[in-house]
Amino acid sequence: MALIVQKYGGTSVGTTERIRNVAKRVAKFKAMGHDLVIVVSAMSGETNRLIGLTKEISATPTPRELDVVISTGEQVTIGLLSMALEAEGIPARSYTGGQVRILTDNTHTKARILAIDEENMRRDLNAGRVVVVAGFQGVDEDGNITTLGRGGSDTTGVALAAALRADECQIYTDVDGVYTTDPRIVPEARKLDRITFEEMLEMASLGSKVLQIRSVEFAGKYKVKLRVLSSFEEVGQSEGTLITVEEDSNMEQPIISGIAFNRDEAKLTVLGVPDRPGIAYQILGPIADANIDVDMIIQNVGRDGTTDFSFTVNRSEFEKAKAVLEGVKTHINAREIVGDNKICKVSAVGVGMRSHPGVASQMFRTLAEEGINIQMISTSEIKISVVVDEKYLELAVRILHRTFGLDQAA
Amino acid sequence: MALIVQKYGGTSVGTTERIRNVAKRVAKFKAMGHDLVIVVSAMSGETNRLIGLTKEISATPTPRELDVVISTGEQVTIGLLSMALEAEGIPARSYTGGQVRILTDNTHTKARILAIDEENMRRDLNAGRVVVVAGFQGVDEDGNITTLGRGGSDTTGVALAAALRADECQIYTDVDGVYTTDPRIVPEARKLDRITFEEMLEMASLGSKVLQIRSVEFAGKYKVKLRVLSSFEEVGQSEGTLITVEEDSNMEQPIISGIAFNRDEAKLTVLGVPDRPGIAYQILGPIADANIDVDMIIQNVGRDGTTDFSFTVNRSEFEKAKAVLEGVKTHINAREIVGDNKICKVSAVGVGMRSHPGVASQMFRTLAEEGINIQMISTSEIKISVVVDEKYLELAVRILHRTFGLDQAA
Numbered sequence: 051m052a053l054i055v056q057k058y059g060g061t062s063v064g065t066t067e068r069i070r071n072v073a074k075r076v077a078k079f080k081a082m083g084h085d086l087v088i089v090v091s092a093m094s095g096e097t098n099r100l101i102g103l104t105k106e107i108s109a110t111p112t113p114r115e116l117d118v119v120i121s122t123g124e125q126v127t128i129g130l131l132s133m134a135l136e137a138e139g140i141p142a143r144s145y146t147g148g149q150v151r152i153l154t155d156n157t158h159t160k161a162r163i164l165a166i167d168e169e170n171m172r173r174d175l176n177a178g179r180v181v182v183v184a185g186f187q188g189v190d191e192d193g194n195i196t197t198l199g200r201g202g203s204d205t206t207g208v209a210l211a212a213a214l215r216a217d218e219c220q221i222y223t224d225v226d227g228v229y230t231t232d233p234r235i236v237p238e239a240r241k242l243d244r245i246t247f248e249e250m251l252e253m254a255s256l257g258s259k260v261l262q263i264r265s266v267e268f269a270g271k272y273k274v275k276l277r278v279l280s281s282f283e284e285v286g287q288s289e290g291t292l293i294t295v296e297e298d299s300n301m302e303q304p305i306i307s308g309i310a311f312n313r314d315e316a317k318l319t320v321l322g323v324p325d326r327p328g329i330a331y332q333i334l335g336p337i338a339d340a341n342i343d344v345d346m347i348i349q350n351v352g353r354d355g356t357t358d359f360s361f362t363v364n365r366s367e368f369e370k371a372k373a374v375l376e377g378v379k380t381h382i383n384a385r386e387i388v389g390d391n392k393i394c395k396v397s398a399v400g401v402g403m404r405s406h407p408g409v410a411s412q413m414f415r416t417l418a419e420e421g422i423n424i425q426m427i428s429t430s431e432i433k434i435s436v437v438v439d440e441k442y443l444e445l446a447v448r449i450l451h452r453t454f455g456l457d458q459a460a
Numbered sequence: 461m462a463l464i465v466q467k468y469g470g471t472s473v474g475t476t477e478r479i480r481n482v483a484k485r486v487a488k489f490k491a492m493g494h495d496l497v498i499v500v501s502a503m504s505g506e507t508n509r510l511i512g513l514t515k516e517i518s519a520t521p522t523p524r525e526l527d528v529v530i531s532t533g534e535q536v537t538i539g540l541l542s543m544a545l546e547a548e549g550i551p552a553r554s555y556t557g558g559q560v561r562i563l564t565d566n567t568h569t570k571a572r573i574l575a576i577d578e579e580n581m582r583r584d585l586n587a588g589r590v591v592v593v594a595g596f597q598g599v600d601e602d603g604n605i606t607t608l609g610r611g612g613s614d615t616t617g618v619a620l621a622a623a624l625r626a627d628e629c630q631i632y633t634d635v636d637g638v639y640t641t642d643p644r645i646v647p648e649a650r651k652l653d654r655i656t657f658e659e660m661l662e663m664a665s666l667g668s669k670v671l672q673i674r675s676v677e678f679a680g681k682y683k684v685k686l687r688v689l690s691s692f693e694e695v696g697q698s699e700g701t702l703i704t705v706e707e708d709s710n711m712e713q714p715i716i717s718g719i720a721f722n723r724d725e726a727k728l729t730v731l732g733v734p735d736r737p738g739i740a741y742q743i744l745g746p747i748a749d750a751n752i753d754v755d756m757i758i759q760n761v762g763r764d765g766t767t768d769f770s771f772t773v774n775r776s777e778f779e780k781a782k783a784v785l786e787g788v789k790t791h792i793n794a795r796e797i798v799g800d801n802k803i804c805k806v807s808a809v810g811v812g813m814r815s816h817p818g819v820a821s822q823m824f825r826t827l828a829e830e831g832i833n834i835q836m837i838s839t840s841e842i843k844i845s846v847v848v849d850e851k852y853l854e855l856a857v858r859i860l861h862r863t864f865g866l867d868q869a870a
Contacts, residue, residue, distance in 0.1 A: 066516035100536065106476035107540050108547040115546070118539035118554050122532035126510065129529035130517050136525070137518040144528050148558070149603055193559055 051083040052217035057185065057207030060094035061224045062281035063127050073134035076180060078285045080140055087171060087181045087214065089207040090131055092123025113158035117197045124184035132182045142180040147187035154188035154196045161188060161196035166213035183210060201262030208265045212272035219274050221261060222281035227291035228260055230456040231309040235447050238457040244292040245307055252399040252433040253310045270295065305402035305409060306454035309447050312395045316368035317437060319360040320375060322385030325352030332382050333359055340374050342367045346428045360426060362437065365391050393425060394443045397435040398450055410434050416453045422446055461493040462627035467595065467617030470504035471634045472691035473537050483544035486590060488695045490550055497581060497591045497624065499617040500541055502533025523568035527607045534594035542592045552590040557597035564598035564606045571598060571606035576623035593620060611672030618675045622682035629684050631671060632691035637701035638670055640866040641719040645857050648867040654702040655717055662809040662843040663720045680705065715812035715819060716864035719857050722805045726778035727835065727847060729770040730785060732795025735762030742792050743769055750784050752777045756838045770836060772847065775801050803835060804853045807845040808860055820844050826863045832856055
């Protein structure tokens, strides 16, 4: 007997038949004696349909009213799932974000959760009801409807689990867990039984397909036990992947947990700028002002009083970033601006590398042996990322996956 | 400068293009200096789509959850219309029933309005904003979402006009007013400039296509000036039909305002029951227990210690009512149960008949001259209804329309 928060995404509730299946799944957990809070997304396609309507009205819809419209997607799902549960003989009650009261700030379309009132949910749980909550939404202190931004339903699930001190937050999706890498590139990729929050964050490029990163940060901060599972498997068929705070000290820790990658990268280099304090700000300030997110940043050691400065941006912002740099080129005394939008980033992630020096050199040697030139390197305590030519992406991911022993069952 | 409540039905907001047209119409009223509260229905087809989803989940959806689902239809419209107004440069703010706070009882799917908090709307009106309110919905005192039943948006409009002491409540629909009778049957039918609440209620069979009867009762009770107009005409092109409390004493009052009719009728007669106290209850009690609504009720003068008892029901309940009567036939000592589901009801309605005796006899003579046999007669202070064979419906409506001078312009 535990208190479990379960979150079902848009695909899992994409049709009324699937909603009935979710109700049957919840009924099984209820029969085991658990208390259940269910968080749901809008039926798949519904949020896009609603956004489409707003676009027909205005290219720049009022954010407050956009939230009024798109929050209806989840509201429909909570009503339908509660009905489906009642049809299964399970007492249930639905809650919009405002009815729970999930209090947020007033940043419409990307609000942050400030507080959650657990009183109403507790009363229903104590009365034996399953509580069904609309993900992705809340209200500000004036009662205006807010939404948390795309993928916000994961965050709702984790926040409710934290507020209710739930034993576990289960995120149901259409994959059965977090993998060592993308199985479409490496068929030998294995599902991980557990992964730490830090690793999960670094695995963003893989994890973002499974879990919204903000919810992982939230779970780490509030020490919520988070589990990723498939809603298309039978209850109990798989334990999915558990995302935990602690490293597992009882098991031999793998050095590397997974190989992440990102294809949507582009690289920009400012050549021959004066090597003096403030030059980084002079280059990146205009980029930030243009609302362009920067990922990796590398500054080489200066030579002859000048230095080279490189950074990566999302590929879709490559041309825009290049134009910004050309605009400030004279002002910053740069010799030349060069760029490449046919690159990718490949990362080895694992908390084990903290206690295992030599991971970086092993990674570089492996890539060199395959003739793959490394263009940029960036490291964190639990991650080593390299930028390589895009054509080497699959090869690099495959050989690193093998080199670090991820092909073998744990 | 006036405070006007305008209500736009599902057809008027049926597409995003039509919603933009409503915004343009509201902008014109705003430019005249009026304060405006706009009540909207769900986009046409949307409520049925949502009900369809619930039917796929359960044949008997939980009423509380049904309200959670179907109330989203109006919520989408308020967001879209508010955006469209802002896009026209008109400051606007949307309100769900709960946000206004339209307090109702907890009778889900057919709740009654108990109170309306005008504070939030007043604040926005004073700030120069157009207030856009979701029709058809409210919240009970525990914050559960409720709906008012089909056509409830008219009631929301009238209730808001009453609470705000608005100068006028305008109901926009796809017809331009209330007619003397259905123009599809009598091409000479004329639009009425004004009609009293009592007449409007008696004209139900015509009026129900234009206005929800409950909203008319509400408007009469709270003395709200109610006007029916077309949303497909230019602003100012027509004054529609004004529904007022007072008879217009400055004008020569027409004796008859309109000819109403109802085709969906069926008649049942219990022949030869003992003419003793309590017999009406013995016959109609079982009918009421079977949830069958009874319209006209006629009991003939008794003869030889027995009497004949007739009543009409909706045609769809004819067989069910007949079966109920057959079931109690022996118990009530009836000689025979007979029925006819090929009948219709035709009514002449007008407050003027109060001061003009002889309307009934003129009506009966006119029908007799055309050879139309009258099967049942029922009268109220401002209405005379007859039941005739269904095949005479069009003929009866046409000749009565002409006899009472409704073909001529007022």
